[in-house]
Amino acid sequence: MDTSTISSTTGAPSPAPTATDGPSAAPTTPGDTSTISSTTGAPSPAPNSTEVTSTTAPPTTPPQTTTSAGFPAGESSADPLPIFLPAPPVICENGGTYDGIKCICTASFYGPACEYSTNAIDTNLPYPGTLVADTELVVTVTNFNYTEALKDAQSETYRSFERHFEMEIRKIYGAIRGYEGVKIIGLKPGSIVVDHKVFFTVTGTGNVTGRFEGLMDGLVGRLRETVASQGACQHNRSILCLNVLPNPIVKNMTEAPSLDEICWQRAPRDYRDFYFAVTTGDTIHCVTNCTPNAPTTMDCHHGQCRVTRAGPQCFCDDEALYWYTGSRCSGRVSKLATGLGLVATVLLITCIVLTVLLFRDHQRKYVLSPPQTSSVGTWYEDDGLTWHANDGFIYRNMGADGATG
Template sequence: MELVVTVTNFNYTEDLKNNRSDTYRDFEEHFQKEIRKIYGNIPGYEGVKIISLKPGSIVVEHQVIFTLRGSSNNTETEEITKRLVESLKETEATQGTCQHNSSILCLTVSDNPIVKNLTAGASLQEICWQRAPSKYQEFYYALTIQGIIHCITNCTPNTPITMDCHHGQCHVTQDGPKCFCQDEALYWYTGDNCSGRVSKLATGLGLVATVLLIICIVLAALLVRNHWRKYMLSDPQSYTDGNWYKDKNSSWHSPDGFLYRNMWADSTIADPQPQLGWMETNVWRRPPRQPTIPHHYAMGEETLHNFKPSLELVDTSSPMKISRPKLITQL
């Protein structure tokens, strides 16, 4: 249904000729809010759409949108038409002096404000498509809030269909609503719609710290290993708790540059029982065989160096017999 009213407390300006100007949009929003107070108590009311604005204060021709409760019939159409006109007349009669009050609509209503009676018209969705910019119509949707029709997109904030762009901003493109991430020079975005933001600076510092930690651990391990090796080379007896000669098939360097090799460390006394010599008089016994002496080599040559014999296995009680010395006189 289309009706016409005159708003007398607003002046028609050139900006109202352009339905995309800020002045036009401000007036349209104000008109929709105030007219809802007049039409909003009628069942099925959805909102209004301004068709044209003309001078004479401001003559507003507008379309009132209703959702019928049942199939369209003459009785329901007549009832809605009657109530619309009555609401306008009541508002005009109760306004009093409102010429200087810009917060409300100061209306003047003709005897018959109806331009076109209730007819089936475009849906709210089609109305939004008609008003949307070219090539973007399919991304606009109709949403009625408190009797005001809003044409929204997925980028419109605070609506049930608002796209969550997390750390970015939503813009409607010809391919549809998209999230554009901010500060891509400083952050990586691992998720969809600019989610999962990771700082490039923090990642770089963490990587450097990790590399430095690994280097410190490796250097510490090498330092401990080097210290342990020096300790073992300076004290070879620590391998075998002082009995270095028992360390089988081992070799090490002495501090003075000799190479020690203990090839027969486990050699024991070959003949632990005392053996008789060629004389069976028990006058003389051959001492037990001593363990093989470890050798050390200097510069590849086999030499004996700083050998300290062990006399623990020598039988000092065995008698020894030697020949009587003879005196030879030389003439």
């Protein structure tokens, strides 16, 4: 026999069951001595009581089923549901990598997307004591075919071949001490005939002519070693498959007229034209117009100078709060002050207009109002027939005589 007591949801005792409501009583389980308290916290009767205080079984909620589309049964799939779209991927430029939070830039770049080049590059080359030398060579690349697009140095085809040539030729020339880089002078048909300059930095003193000859011999020797070891490579696009003349030297090595070539070779691609060499102290530095305290430093006034692919540019501070005049952030106008001034001007003009309208309305009412009659103005009609002046003269009102007959 069940000795548990079921309390009502209100905590108040229920009347004893009758014959009519007995069947609706909650079923009991033999041996169950637990007590179920009400939701209001009222104390339950003692466990040995057999009184049933609720005539209705606690409502039970059937298990909710879902449809194949994932919506609860009985609900429409048209009900609005939150949609979580993935965040757009962050594209890091210039070799930067995204770590899930920000772009990790290489040493030559910075910015939210690594879009800005550094303002200066340290060469660590001594000055005086460093000079730039260049020589001109010609080689034939046999695993690429010349196309019309290679006539345009700004085309993507040309730029792609230029990047590939510079990267692969460095593996050949880079073993020679002082190597800085190459610059393509021209491309011709015949597979692809590449006329290019090779640049070196030469430091120290001594027999410069003899050192130049040694550099040229080293270049030719490296080219011949490459041709001898490459084998059948005409179909391998990952390397430069070369054909070299017995004497590929077109122009002997000479001293370059400027140190700027060092900066052109060491600056990041697409930013090369914005760097130039300056000699500060005893070192050669590559700087831009954004480098502080340089001879041609760009004054951005209320902004920051940054080197972009389009060149050095001024980026103004707090553009959400200020308007700027000119391309160098020279004139700054507060948007808040301008807005408040505009509101004050509108209010002043409104007050002036209302004042003028009120004044004109007052004038119109004054003109249209009828003249006021005064008893003083009719003294000559209503007064007697004769008026005696103080000096003894007598004035007679002829109109008054006619009026009285």
